[in-house]
Amino acid sequence: MIADAALVEAFEATIAADERIEPRDWMPDDYRATLVRQIAQHAHSEIIGMQPEGNWITRAPSLRRKAILMAKVQDEAGHGAYLYSAAETLGVSRDELTEQLLTGRQKYSSIFNYPTLTWADMGAIGWLVDGAAIVNQVPITRCSYGPYARAMVRICKEESFHQRQGFEILHALARGTEAQRAMAQDAVDRWWWPSLMMFGPPDDESPHSAQSMAWGIKRFSNDELRQRFVDMAVPQAESLTLTLPDAELRWNEQRGHYDFGPIDWDEFWTVVKGNGPCNRQRMEHRRAAHADGAWVREAAAAYAAKQDARRVAA
Ligand code: FAQ
Numbered sequence: 001m002i003a004d005a006a007l008v009e010a011f012e013a014t015i016a017a018d019e020r021i022e023p024r025d026w027m028p029d030d031y032r033a034t035l036v037r038q039i040a041q042h043a044h045s046e047i048i049g050m051q052p053e054g055n056w057i058t059r060a061p062s063l064r065r066k067a068i069l070m071a072k073v074q075d076e077a078g079h080g081a082y083l084y085s086a087a088e089t090l091g092v093s094r095d096e097l098t099e100q101l102l103t104g105r106q107k108y109s110s111i112f113n114y115p116t117l118t119w120a121d122m123g124a125i126g127w128l129v130d131g132a133a134i135v136n137q138v139p140i141t142r143c144s145y146g147p148y149a150r151a152m153v154r155i156c157k158e159e160s161f162h163q164r165q166g167f168e169i170l171h172a173l174a175r176g177t178e179a180q181r182a183m184a185q186d187a188v189d190r191w192w193w194p195s196l197m198m199f200g201p202p203d204d205e206s207p208h209s210a211q212s213m214a215w216g217i218k219r220f221s222n223d224e225l226r227q228r229f230v231d232m233a234v235p236q237a238e239s240l241t242l243t244l245p246d247a248e249l250r251w252n253e254q255r256g257h258y259d260f261g262p263i264d265w266d267e268f269w270t271v272v273k274g275n276g277p278c279n280r281q282r283m284e285h286r287r288a289a290h291a292d293g294a295w296v297r298e299a300a301a302a303y304a305a306k307q308d309a310r311r312v313a314a
Contacts, residue, residue: 015216020146023089031215034208035145036090037106038217043083044101044108048282050076052116053125061119068165069122075158082155086147102287110268111198113276120173120180120187126166127240128188128195128233134159135229136199144216167236174240188237189245196260197268199226205265230258 007026014021021027050073057073060066084094100106111129116122137156143149173184200206200222212218220228230249237244248261270276 015144018142018144018216020149021144022146030211031217032090034212034215034217035148036087036092038212039083039087039090039148040092040097040100041107041109043080043087043097044106045112046076046080046083048108048112048286049129050080051282051285052112052114052278053122055116056119056122059119060122065122065169072126072162072165075162079155079158082151083148086145086151089147098290102283102290104274104283107272108282109198110271110276111194113271113278113282114190114194115278117190118183118187120170120183121191123166123169123173123184124187124191126162126164127170127236128166128191129198130159130162130166131233131236132195132198132229134163135225135232139219139225142216142219167240170240170242174242184240185242188242192245193263193267194271196226196229196263197271199223199229201265201268202263227257230260234258 008028011021011025011027011031014025021031053069053073053076057066057069060069084097087097088094097106101108111132116125134156137152137159140152141149141156143152170184170188173180175181200209203209203221203223206222209218209221213221234244234249246261248259250259251257252259271279274280
């Protein structure tokens, strides 16, 4: 009992001092569970997030565009791998996490349940989806859990590059033929609102925010980060000479921020509950990829066992 109180006190002192909790440290069960939930959801998002863009690798308009897109999709796989490793430091195995995704017990980001209909969607995903991801993730570099914070440093650097390449795709299309420009505008029109939804429900309907902020897992609320993203995107849209599909979007001198129109939260929850345009397709694809990869996992395990046996014999 006395030891428990000392452990709680040490944990709280670390959080209060804005220092990092490391895997060896004692932590409350709920803190651990919250981190597993968020990091796993984040990792699954990176892996499922490879599908919408993977869809365009064979149809990229030039060799240069194809090479860049392939590198981006590979980066997302890498982000998934770092994040699964960060989650494993909390005592869950990668197999368990994969199982939870495949059985629908853990989530992935709503955004990856929308279809990629044209090449311009590669631009809109890079600019808006990676842009929103950066705004959300830069504060996580200061998350109270060390392995998650450190994983996020490299991830954010790569996401910044992704965002620029998306912007550059749209920049080229917006200055291209009339049809290319229309394609760019259509992609932005379709991806704008789902990108705003990425930040999660409004603060007064976000069950986890208050506790996650008290623990230093989240540094800003969902609405604060959403506003930061809108403020960043509006001038960038102007420089692209594209419009954002919101008639209520305007600068509010008093607030020092852009006002924006209401978000369709019914659409968000429909997608989160599994009934978005591509939820079933994404999960079927993920399940098939997992089954197809069984022989690779078996071969890797057999090779590792052989290496271990050699080491023991030596
Ligand atoms: N989608 O109480 P809150 C990327 C759920 S970026 C689905 O506010 P929390 C890069 C939430 O889980 C995308 N579900 O929850 C990339 C909870 O449900 P639960 C990934 C959502 O955790 C770019 C419930 O709603 N980024 O992959 C969503 O405090 C391009 C109540 O919500 C991250 O995961 C949503 N959008 O705040 C890859 C960032 N929002 O679990 C490829 C890290 C909320 O109780 C291509 N995560 N929910 O059943 C976070 O910052 C937080 O988890 C939030 C949600 C802000 C997403």
